[in-house]
Amino acid sequence: MIITIIQIVFFQLVLPALFVITLWRGTRKSKLDWLVQALFTTLYISWLFMTAPWDFLSYYLRYVWVLLLIGALIFSYMEVRDKPVKVAFDKGEKWSFVLYVFLVFVFGFYNVQALSGFSAGEKAIELEFPLKNGAYYIGQGGAHVQLNYHHAYESQQYALDIVKLDRWGVRATGIYPGELSKYRIYGEAIYNPCTGKVTEVEKDLPDLTPPNTNPEKAAGNHVILQCEGVDAEVLIAHMQQDSLTVDAGDEIEAGMKLGLVGNSGNTSEPHVHIHAERDGVGIPITFNGSFLVRNSLVW
Structure with a gap:
């Protein structure tokens, strides 16, 4: 780092x-x-x-x-x-x-x-943005590796990494602090982006102190959703230990609270990772009709 x-x-x-x-x-x-x-x-x-x-x-x-x-x-x-x-x-x-x-x-x-990389060139699925009440910054996102390092990996080629900015436009106190509480997004509530069914949950992994990572459990604490009317699964990863409020098999509505932003799994710092995939291939996602890329802001 x-x-x-x-x-x-x-x-x-x-x-x-x-x-x-x-x-x-x-x-x-x-x-x-x-x-x-x-x-x-x-x-x-x-x-x-x-x-x-x-x-x-x-x-x-x-x-x-x-x-x-x-x-x-x-x-x-x-x-x-x-x-x-x-x-x-x-x-x-x-x-x-x-x-x-x-x-x-x-x-x-x-x-x-x-x-x-500002356009996916294929049909996207529409989701609700999983965070509320702040200025949220897209750190990784888009359809080219210059904007989104995930694009090199087929299953998560349109994945987004999201952090929160303060009024000065920075995501943390310090460039790369070791304390999780210094990251603006840590502990923020994550909301369900679609109506559907929970197919997989991981809850018990510890939050890690940057720059420590857990590549063996890359997604960390996470939830996988089967969205209603969409032939794709949605993954939300790196959530806070013991914060998830749902279990596998639950039927849930869009906008419900899923848990809190953490720093579990193979992650360099607290953020929300979200992507959709179909048969192991990543597909684009939009929020309110917008295909978000690096340096996009959501209020």
Whole structure:
């Protein structure tokens, strides 16, 4: 997790600051030079905006980078608006130009991949959102691995991981605290997303202190539902020990309380994992008609 924190700080703070400042304050001889650098910086910020996990630092920071980018684009263009479209480069400038062109293609490709994950491309089942009374953030979700690491696994390819944000747009006190109570979502009530029947329940597994996990019992305390009128099973995982209020075989209505958010199973921190599958293949789910992806918010 220390490596993850370093990556977050580097890619979401250090690099965007470097690129925006370089665009804003850099010296360019021509409009073409400016255009390539501006395009790269825009593609990098847009890629971060869509794919980075902003709940660690602040959900609202992603908008700060967009505003700073707009300012850098405006002021940097004012510096080159009277310069020629194209000039001859010396050897060092040629290599710099080639590098920026290469990065434009790389991050252009990354953006296309990320955008492809905003739509499932197949029919989804409609569920009720399993949490109430807060700002809930989709940490993993979407139809591409850039937005959702679950997409690499067929049975849970459209799974969602959900956390809760405070008014500052962060999910916990500290970047990665060891105390479960410091996570905003820990202990929140989970509600049944559909009318149907409970087919499987696990209740007795302990809640783990981050970063400890239990890969042998990956789902932790969980419930599996057979939703009425839907040929699919719905799994809700990582619930709090002894908090489940239902048993296998129960007939339950949508909106009923199922239990509490915990940190059991193969989980890095408290969150709600939910996915639907049919014959071992994950299928898309929507809430109020919306296909949720990473960085979506539900109020």
